[in-house]
Amino acid sequence: MHYTTLGSTGLRVSVAGLGTGGSSRLGLRAGKTEDESARLIEEAFGLGVNFIDTAPSYGTEGVVGKALKIIPRDRLVIATKSPIHRGDEWWTPARVTESLDKSLRLMGTDYVDVFNLHGVEWDEYDHALMIAQALAAEKQKGKIRHIGVTENPINDFTNAMLKRAMSDSVWEVFMVGFHMMHQGARNNVFPITRQKGIGTLLMFAVRSIFADPPRVAREMKELAAKGLVEKWLGETGDPLGFLIHEGGASNMTEAAYLFARHEPGVDVVLFGTGDAGHLRTNIASLLKPPLPEADRARIDALFGHLAVGIGLDSNPVR
Numbered sequence: 001m002h003y004t005t006l007g008s009t010g011l012r013v014s015v016a017g018l019g020t021g022g023s024s025r026l027g028l029r030a031g032k033t034e035d036e037s038a039r040l041i042e043e044a045f046g047l048g049v050n051f052i053d054t055a056p057s058y059g060t061e062g063v064v065g066k067a068l069k070i071i072p073r074d075r076l077v078i079a080t081k082s083p084i085h086r087g088d089e090w091w092t093p094a095r096v097t098e099s100l101d102k103s104l105r106l107m108g109t110d111y112v113d114v115f116n117l118h119g120v121e122w123d124e125y126d127h128a129l130m131i132a133q134a135l136a137a138e139k140q141k142g143k144i145r146h147i148g149v150t151e152n153p154i155n156d157f158t159n160a161m162l163k164r165a166m167s168d169s170v171w172e173v174f175m176v177g178f179h180m181m182h183q184g185a186r187n188n189v190f191p192i193t194r195q196k197g198i199g200t201l202l203m204f205a206v207r208s209i210f211a212d213p214p215r216v217a218r219e220m221k222e223l224a225a226k227g228l229v230e231k232w233l234g235e236t237g238d239p240l241g242f243l244i245h246e247g248g249a250s251n252m253t254e255a256a257y258l259f260a261r262h263e264p265g266v267d268v269v270l271f272g273t274g275d276a277g278h279l280r281t282n283i284a285s286l287l288k289p290p291l292p293e294a295d296r297a298r299i300d301a302l303f304g305h306l307a308v309g310i311g312l313d314s315n316p317v318r
Contacts, residue, residue, distance in 0.1 A: 001048025002287060006077070006267050007199030009146045009172055011113060013077050015261060016286045017051035018044045018279075019270040020060035022207055027274025028059060038066035043276055045071050047283050051268050053175075053201065054107075055081040055118055056099060061106040068108055078107065079173075079201070081118035081150065084128050093134035100138060114173050114199075115144040119152040122160040132170045146172040146199075153177025153204060157309035159188040166192045173199040178266070179210070180240075180259050181219075181303045181310045190265025200267045205260035207272065209311030210252050216240060219310055229302065243295055254285040259299060262290040 002015045018041065020026050026037035041052060041064065052067075054060050061080060068076070082099040084091045091099075100115060115135065120128045128149060138144050149171055151161050157177070165171050166189075174193060178185045182204065193200050209215055217237050224234025233239045240252050249255035261269050271282045290296070 001283075003050075004267055006114075006146075007172060007193065008197030009114075009199050011077050011146070011199070013051045013268050014049045015268060016049050016283050017053055017201065017268040017270045018049050019203070019272040020052065020054045020063065021058035022272035024272045024274035025058055026060055026063055026272075028063070030274050032274060034063045034066055037063045037274070038070075040274070040276060040279060041067035042070055044279055044283075045076070047280065049283065050075060051077045051079070053079045053270055054103075055116075056103060057081075057083070057118070061103050065107040065109075073109055077113045078109070079114035079116060079148070080107070080112050081116040083118050084120060084131050085124050090127055091131070093131055096131050096135070097138055100135075100143060104143065111143050111145060113145045114148050114201075115146070116148040116150045116173065116175060118150055120149050120161050121152055122156055122164065125161050125164045129165075129168055129170065132168075136170075148173030148175065148199070148201075150175035150201075150203075151177060153182070154309065154312045157182065157184070157312065158307055159184055162189050166196070166198075171198060173201060175201040175203055177204040177312060178202050178260060178263065179204050179206070179311060180256055180299050181209075181306055182312065183300070183304050184307055186263065186265075186304075190263070194265050200265060202260055202263075202266050202269045204312055205269050205271065206253055206256045208313060210256035213238070213240075213252055216252070216311075223306075223308075223310065228306065228308065233302065242298065243291070248292055248295055254288070255291060255295075257282065257285040258288060258291045259296065261286050 006013045054064050080103045082096045117128045132147050176185050220239040221234040223229040224231050243249050243255040273279045
């Protein structure tokens with residue numbers, strides 16, 4: 001495993017981070033028991049993964065708690081989250097603190113390494129900032145080591161919320177959406193996070209477009225029809241085939257992981273899985289050498305201008 005420091009937090013983290021949400025939720029959605037899912041965390045830990053990302057809405061904090069009965073607490077870096085706004089209800093600092101305390105009980109731990117405010121939209125930012133400032137008391141008590149915020153790239157695909165957050169020192173960690181066809185954070189986010197020492201957790205490196213080659217072809221056809229990418233990309237069934245070659249990536253998913261992993265400014269690349277074989281394959285991909293510079297340059301030239309939210313779950317071409 002390769003390790004880095006998460007911004008200026010001082011946390012030593014694996015570059016591969018196990019996400020417990022998404023479509024798999026550690027296999028719970030496919031019928032795994034919590035004990036079986038906990039064993040997946042144990043296997044990831046055995047392969048060197050020490051960063052685990054969870055959230056109340058994922059339903060996996062209890063699974064993390066089961067894993068912590070086997071793995072020493074100080075060997076894992078754990079991030080969880082709280083919403084600040086649901087429906088018509090704006091959560092108060094007391095409600096967010098209640099969520100934090102419940103997360104700690106479910107995981108059987110006294111503290112969380114990173115506590116993120118979850119999926120904050122641009123127009124919710126002022127409320128998020130107020131909540132974060134109020135959480136200083138919980139941090140003083142030792143229940144939170146570092147405070148972060150996660151964007152919602154499905155809706156906010158220009159990093160508008162994070163652009164606002166950059167000027168406020170309360171944030172120590174950002175969770176950012178970034179992948180081969182969604183590169184805005186390269187200019188919008190990473191220069192400032194690197195300058196200020198804000199740690200970065202990367203989501204959507206693969207999920208879910210680059211695990212589905214026919215979907216890539218469909219998306220490229222739509223983008224080409226709108227004049228947003230070169231015409232030939234919409235006329236081939238394998239628009240990213242140029243990345244698969246000796247000395248390059250062995251498949252599209254691997255190419256996507258390598259592109260994200262080696263982007264300057266990225267600390268941890270999150271991935272989700274419910275399968276032990278898939279877990280090992282993802283980790284192996286993230287530990288391979290970077291894509292050839294010519295391939296990276298071609299990805300940048302073909303897709304670096306896109307700011308339409310392509311490939312972010314079910315987000316349509318806009």
